[in-house]
Amino acid sequence: MSATSGFVELYKMRMREFLREPAVLFWVFGFPILLAVGLGIAFREKPIDLVTVGVLRGEGAEVLTTALRAQPGFRVEEVDAEESLRRLRLGKVALVVVPGAELEYRYDATNPEGVLARSRVDDALQRAAGRTDPRTFRETLVTEPGSRYVDFLVPGLLGMNILSGAMYGIGFALVDMRSRRLLKRLAATPMRRSHFLLATMASRMTVVIVEVALMLGFGKVFFGMEFHGGVPAATALSLLAAASFSGMGLLVATRTRKIEVVSGLINLAMLPMFVVSGVFFSSERFPDAIQPIVRAMPLTALNDALRAVLLEGADLTSQLGRIAILLAWGGISFVIALRLFRWN
């Protein structure tokens, strides 16, 4: 046998194991696409945002209702005083107008929809009452591909998938092999241990290339996404991240003997990042005080870098900071994991 045949056979073993397991194939390839379809449809752009407004029954209500209905963008309901508060609380109406000599707007100022309704209702009613605007203007509406929710979502899902794929594909798989005593059995052969590690990583990287092609291809065909020539950069970032996350997967698998325990460890490591690292919504939403931590997370670095190269056409040299974060997490994990790793 030649010097590299061990590597080749180990690689073949991991790929066969992967390809022959339908459940794994679904979680790796099918699930993220289903998620993208579901969320993409749920958060698709609506043509005009309708604002639902309540007008309190009473004298003068009729005039207000007519005025609002004459304008586009409103759904108007007449409501009783007590009912109005309940509907406001439930968000069935964004704002209630109380007719009178002086108009009263009731709304929740902390609710963006209420604030929007306040400004649009006031505008409509003032104009209907004869206000003229001193400045003329025209509107140019822009919907740029790249600013929709799916555009934000697809790179985030790709990042999430690369992380969970590496944690399960390496961490879980190694503990499974340890619990089956296969690791110990392999350690009793002259197998080069570096081959084992490299083959495990290489099979993971192969899968990642397919994942990238599938997610981005799907985004392009199904959602008409544009990638500004960023696909090669995104592929390179994905491979780098897969290598880095492999280190983290190896780290959770160093000593663990039970697959239940390693599943717990993997979730413990991943779930906080799924929340803070900008998979489903921007990580900018977290307070400034914790931003340094959020940005230091490897998944944040990957997601932000993927969005930069895919949505803004940034080149890799502009992403060196994020690349450094990925390298640091991977490097430190590998150094610790290789020291602590147990074959039995």
Next chain:
Amino acid sequence: MKSAIRVRELRKTYPGRTPVEAVRGLDLDVAAGACFGLLGPNGAGKTTTIEILEGLLEPTSGDVEVLGLRWDRDANTLRERIGVTLQETKFTDKLSVLETLELFRSFFPRGTAARDAIDLVGLGEKAASHVVTLSGGQRQRLAVACALVGAPDLLFLDEPTTGLDPQSRRQLWDVVRDLRTQGRTVLLTTHYMDEAEKLCDHIAIVDHGRVIAAGSPDALIRSLGGDHVVEFAFAGGVAGESELATLRALPSVRSARSEGDGYHLTVAEPHVALPAILDRSRALGSSLTRLSTRHASLEDVFVALTGRHLRDE
């Protein structure tokens, strides 16, 4: 004869809140070309010992030489020259028998072709089947095949037939006998005395981490002083220790102990001892409620040495 394994004063203590002294001063000499058995009950320290010999566990102290080499200096050479089956390994379900063997073959610079190893253990018809479809006995033979692909000078088999049905056990015994005729050295552990007796040229009986007796199966059985065992009980409640001295003094009886409601004797010549036992029964005004004679086994050797049965625990 050349020595394949030489162990002196081997000790292994598993650390922990209550440390376990699994091996406590074990000596072993295995000659090249022999099929050597470590026979002992569960927990005797067989797996611990064999895994130290396989380089998978560090001994706490003691001296271990395998094929004239040492694990701290010659680990790589040793791994190329030994074949191992662990007490239990679950190979990957979704790989075929042939794929599994090609994987193991790829680690060894020299060895037996994967197909030939499959034929050696009689799994030829199953070569293309996934591991998940194999029976327990077939999986165990796959494990042996994986240990053979490197054409090892020394083969370790840890409890090769534990949990198998009688037919699978006999198939595996045939495989091991074939290996022995090819002149390979085999070290196997077992808690089945029939397995040790049928397969091994030489046996070390292990208990509580020590070798308590060693030799060929015949020699061990002869050490009882008689090849035959006579078991019987007197009617009418005559039992217990008081009668033992009388029984021991009967002609051709080598040893006696009470067991259950009756007695267990080792005997050199049953045709001399049996009439004497019947005479004694008459003298007591009693009769025999049961009587059996059989060839002595390693089980009897173990009981004579420890007062316990091999499979008690």
